[in-house]
Amino acid sequence: MDVSKYSYTGLNGSQAARLQAQRSQLTDLTTQETTGLKATTYEGISNPALVLSFQQKIAQNESYQSTISTIDTRLSVIGNCVDSLSSLSSEVSSELGTSGYQLTASGRTSEQVAASNALEAYVSPLNTDVGGAYVFAGKASDVSPVVDVETMLNGDGVRAGYKQVAAERLQADLGSDGLGRLDLSSSGSTVTLAEDGTHSFGMKLSGATSTLSNVTVSGPSGTPASLSLAVTGQPTAGQAIELTLTMPDGSTSKLTLTAKDSSSTSTITDAADGSTGTFDIGATTADTAANIQAALKTALTAKGETDLTAASAVQAANDFFDTSGGGTPMRVDGPPYDTATGLIAGTTSNTVTWYRGTNDANSSRLDAQARVEDGLSVNYGVRADENAFTSQIKQLAVISSIDVSGGTDADKALYSAVVDRTKGPLETTTGSDSLQSVAAEIAGAQSTAQSASDRMTVASNTYQSAVDDAMNADSTEVAVKLTTLQTQIEASYKASSILYKLTLTNYL
Template identity: 40%
Template sequence: MQISTLSQSLAMRQSINDMRAQFDNLQRQLSTGLKTDSYAKLGTDRNTVLSLAHQLSQLTTYTNTITKTGMRIEIMADALTRMNSIASETKTSLASSGFELVNGKQTSAQIQAAMQFDEIVNLLNLNVEDRYLFGGRDTQTRPVALPSAILNGADGKAGLKQFIAERALADLGANGLGRLTLGTAGSTVTLGEDAAPSVFGFKLANVNSTLSNATVTGPTGAPPALDMEFTGLPEAGEKIEIELAMPDGTTTLVTLKASAANPAGKGEFTIGVDAAQTAANFQTALNEAIGLEARTTLKAASAVAASNNFFDYAAGGAPQRVDGPPFESATGLRDATDADTVFWYRGDLSGTPGNNFVAQIDQGRQLAYGARADQDAIRDMLKMSALLSAVEYSDAQDKEELASYKALSGRVTKTLNFKGVQSLESIVTGLGLAASTLKQTQDRHDLVMASANELLGDIQNADPYEVGVKLTTLQTQLQASYQVTAMLSKLSLVNFI
């Protein structure tokens, strides 16, 4: 029998050590699920694994951005959808309610508008994850002032109500004729604007006359004036129409008909015994008609213009205040300042409102999204709610106040119809398209990440079944080796002598 040499014994021990190392490695694979504990041991697959891991890290970053962006878009869309519902509710309320002054100053529609105004401001001041959503890129500043400050002012600064009051004085003028002057010389009646240039009151836009024995000239001159010279007596039923432009961009028509009745009815003037008497009667009727328009439609138009002055300013601009006192004779507007006026919007003013946020959602691909409180449709919704909340009345039985309320309601309703301009629905649609883009991009990322993870798994992950079989086989081999080694360690020449 051959007796083992020292070299054979050492070889046996080295073989056992190698099997132990393999056994330990297989146990590690079984417990961790990974083939190796370092990239270096992957061999030629190392670069592939590193590249895939980098790609997955980038995709995870994009996915996190998409998740947060999607949440913000959803919240903004929900807020604007609610605002659109408020617009519909306001129009319905104005159409269905009457002119009963619930609290002695405002109708039920106005009181509802005041509550909704508070809600709109709260929606525009939404803060999610310490970010204001409707302030553009300035996410740390509350974009919209508090409702009370907007309406009533604060800390000695003027609010919307003061703007409306000052503008009303400037638009109606001291004589209550909407900054028009009216006079008669002989048989000629002259109607003119009181100053030029001036942004306040009525402006003479056009005139159309069917009056016989009357010559109408103008409006011409600076300030513009209109002359109506009676050269004889007009016929009953003949009329003159004077179109007056108002501060909010609308117009109204003052119509007077010649009448043989004395006294004449509303909207008529009495044909006198001669041209001079007819001119005097015409002036009296015209004075009454223009005064009525000033106290009704012009009052409403003035309130709308004041709200435009308060709310409509862009980057580098400011609300526009009547350059007074005195307000009744003012001719222009001036920039408001932080010291004397509440600035309703304090968010970002750079660039065009809307889509001011930018999210990196893929390699070389960014998504612009968002909505800003000073965006046209959003600002108009806020403005109309504030306007209804600010205007007050005193007598539900006063026909002139009723006419003024109807004129104001009509203007609010027209604005909230968003005809031919950006609407709240269009902004929500834009946010919906952005959300759809996010979903499509996320779906694509999910597919790529699934493929990358599968490939990484094939390279890095150990097959537990294969590892189990190898462990069993190696365990058997180790046991046999240990037994042989133990038997050899007991052999001696003494046993064979």
């Protein structure tokens, strides 16, 4: 009998393989229990390519969200600064004109002092830096964008500040005789008023209406414009002529002269701002023409001291501060200034450049960009020379700098003219190209970035859930499998032990 096939000297191949598999499974389950992972390599999990893709997506989203967190701080700072500037402008505008003309010991009105303090408070936020980067300087974030107020207004001893530029402009607007660059003359019974040249300075003749009988008004017409009043007979008391004058800042001003009998008492007075006046009806037409000429000179002189001076200060602020888009401060080409016919660009050696940040023709928002999501970027650059900010700075500079220290009726009228011109722009913090529009654009960029972050949070959670399902072991399931496997292994070892002890005698 061949009994070799029943002999046993150890474990047969299948038993050994089964025990080896069980030991390998035990090791694998023990590793899962220890690490919490189904496998220590991607080869040991299902669909490893998809898991890797999801993990890359999660890492990319985390990178985007880190960028969003960084710019969110900057955007919040910018938004808070713009809000504070808007509030400051509203406070100043609401106070302007409420106290009237009340000089303080400094020779300025209380409202001028408040405006001066507001200008200091306005410049400070525009020089805000976040982590060493000046947020209102465009790309030039390593430079504080706005010079200090003292240098801005008064210069630095070598370079002219706003006040000097405004003083030169006022000379050019008033002319040598204070009549606003208008030539006033008469010949016989005809009075002529003419602009002294083709330039942007002084008062311009825009219109004339008359109820004066026996006075022929011609013009204004021509280039430069002129008008004439030919007295052919005597007008009637109470009749008047009204001239419309255009000021350097584009505003218009009226001048009305009313005829009166030299012997009568008129209720019309010569206004300190030159808006109203009277002339006597003379004994002859030549006398009446001479009286009209004298009244015009008085009224135009008053206009020059008030409306024209205020308009000149405003226009000088436009010349000095409006430098965005790559521009430079402009000033009167002189000396002499009182006969000047044009402006010239100030240089870095003779004129203060009040804004030192990025200044080119590109959109300021493009100065700072951040990619916050695949295919999505936000633009959040801001420059202190944007019109939204410059407009407010100009008004505060004009109010702070105008000299009304004399206490005269002309000073009071000048101050009123300045308030009338600056109060409106300070109140205009809404609409396009305003503080509100800047705030809205910054808030929009911040909202866009935050929405992207929220979307990525949802996506990353979804990706992470799929990765966890693929990679993380279920501890309860692993424990059950370990217990079952340990029982199986014990049974296998017991069976193997019995077989290992089996002999032919025992078998038979």
